[in-house]
Amino acid sequence: MTNAVEISNVIFQWPTGKTPVLDIPEFSVGTGERLFVSGSSGSGKTTLLNLLGGVAVPDSGAVSVLGTRLDKLSSAQRDSFRADHVGVIFQLFNLVPYLSLVENVLLPCRFSARRAAQATATDGDPVSAARRLLSRMGLSSDLFAGRSVTDLSVGQQQRVAAARALIGAPELLVADEPTSALDEDARQSLLDLLFESVAAEGQTLILVSHDRRLEAMFDRHVVLADLNHAAIRQVPE
């Protein structure tokens, strides 16, 4: 089985920066693996996620996701690769404020025909898939109708974001501090729901957080500072 993510000899530097932000000689994540990456701010976390999402490309080295060399693709190809294969959950403000819950969840299907097709394959049509995922996230259907997403609690918003990351079953899920704004109960329930889906679909999950308490729930844990040789020299932002 191939690895979901393989990074080798990656150097990334901002155009204005003097020293690299990211210098990762070797990093890989197995398919279906649940990886916990811990790192304080300034350890290159943001850049790593942008690399995995294909928004940024390294100055040198190889970034391989699901067997595709992202660094070899054009930016448009990377954009559609991300739409097709990567689900992203942010720390906060995950939702487009002027769209409804269901429309927010449906967004990836709008930009990726592949994910729309997969959602249709599992649930008949993308809207049903969105509703099923929202219910699985414990959001009752009376929340769906006519409610503005900004009325939701942070915990509820994060679950909508999780449903959006999961729709159309992308192979790789990337989460950036998804629980840091949540209280303990909400944190636990979000992670449970996430793990449950990942287990069912066989997806690879990479979760970045500085909250070491989460560590035990994952298959593997890496410290970004160990991975990223550049981080040692970095002054925190």
Next chain:
Amino acid sequence: MKTVVALAFRSLISRSATVMLSVAAIAVSVTLLLGVERIRTETRNSFANTISGTDLVVGARSGSIPLLLYSVFRIGNATNNISWQSYRELASDPAVAWTIPLSLGDSHRGFRVLGTNTDYFQYFRYARTRSLSFTEGKRFDDVFDAVLGAEVADALGYSVGDQVVIDHGVGRIGFASHKDKPFRVSGILARTGTPVDRTVHVSLGGIEAIHIDWRSGAPVPGLRIDAERVRGMDLQPRAITAFMVGLKSRFATFTVQRKINEYRPEPLLAILPGVALQELWSLMGTAERALSAISVFVVVTGLIGMVTMLLSGLNERRREMAILRAVGARPAHIFSLFLLEAAFIAALGAVLGLGLLYLLLGVAQPVIESTYGLFIAIGAPTSTDLIYLGAVIVAGVLAGIVPAFRAVRLSLADGIIVRS
């Protein structure tokens, strides 16, 4: 693309309060732009329509524009008169088909009184080929008959048979009036959209009759000739203010014009009304162009307002853009999202502006017509209107490039993770 159109639409609706302000600014500016254009065209048309079919206008020697103003537009006063003898002599030129004598100087409650003869009703043309017609009554027949323009009758509520007292002079309220010799309304003319509507027409004899016991602009003390006795007197005028000339052949125009301008017995001026109208219009053209320029700048201001609104919202929308990028939106999508928002605002503003124009025209049309004698037709949008609307929308889209471009730059810098 369908997705982006839907996103742009939803995004605008969610900010409808600020968006509507931008739309309103553009709508008002578009109304101004189209309104100025419309009034310009209508004024020009109505202007060119005030006199037609007349080859020459003749008056005492002054400038061509003053002559045109007092003889055709009933604005201002003549500096001198033409003697009846000269008029008869020139009118009998073999090249001349007809003449209309004009005698001005009196008024009725602010409306000018024109002394003329019945040739006026026969030969006067406006709006290319239209001749005067009566809505009520008939031409003047008696010395003390008066024919009212449509506006005079409307404004003062006269109908046939009513009495009209002519004031001496042309002030709004004359110092002296000819109340000893009242006129009777014999007819009312149909609306023409020209100064005719604001004119009281009487016979030359009528003008002579009311001044028969006057000398140098005042009644002669002790001399009172009542209306009945006047009828029996010789009412041939000694002078007229101006006259209009129709020629048998247009080719004779310049020959006759030269002949009149070189007329020895008294200094006269003959003008081609079309040329004088052009001259007058080009004088007003400067103001007209200034108005157009102002309205274009108002549209630009409206568009700047829109760009300001879109730009000021950008920072708050960085997360939204990051989300869209994360779910697979390309920079081109972000660019089109902002461009479409600008296009929607501009297009909605343009359409509402057109609607507002029609609303205002509907309300203002009767007022403009009665106040300025300018009839503004309310028809389908002209091709000029559509070109202007198109230009506003295109300008809106072009203006939208600024925030769209900035949005893409921000979004590329942010990636999918926006630092909080």
